[in-house]
Amino acid sequence: MRRSIYEAAGGMDAMERVARQWHVEALADPLVSHAFSHGYAEDHVDRLACYLAEALGGPEAYSRRYGAPAHVDRLHAGNGSHEEMDAAAIAAFARAVRAAAVPEPAARALTDYWAWATRGPMAAHPDSAASVPASQGVHRYGWGGPLSSPVPDQDSDPGTDIDPDTDTGSAEG
Known part of the structure; x- marks a missing residue:
């Protein structure tokens, strides 16, 4: 049986290294840092590491430690469309994965997951956090792509051609 992305x-x-480095990259980026301009949870890095673990085939760390995963979607909802910031966030995450020394092919899968989650599930409720169902679970992802939480009309490429140094993930690239 093939190992999960989490294990690989x-x-x-590795999830903790990626989460710590993502936080550094996000706060340093002029576009992405806007999302944190109103503050963030003191345990943001741990929350992200736990969410990534659960999403990528690891233990149910987020759900057990922090409760309903719908909270994550609600934090990202109701902010309208922000494609330029999403593209910058995807590129920053790719840099974080590389800096955290995640081995291939897991590094590519992590980056693909982040691109899919950013452009899909986390962008699925641009008008209101109230539209996120209370039953929303963690958006799971495996070697073949999304395992759960499909988003209607979401047809964007998960980001397999992202260069973290030059590509912001936009279609014009």
């Missing part, structure tokens, strides 16, 4: 990446240690 290096388990919780």
Whole structure:
């Protein structure tokens, strides 16, 4: 049986390295940092590491430790469309994965997951956080792509051609 993305990446240690580095990259980016301009949870890095673990085939760390995953979707909802910031966030995440020394092919899968989740599930409720169902679970992803939480009319490429140094993930690229 093939290992999960979580296992191939290096388990919780890798998720924690990626989450810490993502936080550094996000706060340093002029577009992405706007999302954090109103503050963020003190345990944001741990929350992200737990969410990534659960999404990528690891333990149900987020659900057990923090409760309803719908909260994550609600945090990202009701902010309208922000494609330029999403593209910058995807590129910043790709840099974080590389800096965290995640081995291939898990590094590519992590980056693809982030691109899919950013452009799909996390962008699915641009008008209101109230539209996120209370039963919304963690958006799971495997080697073949999304495993759950399909988003209607979401047809964007998960980001397989993203260069973290030059590509912002936009179609014009």
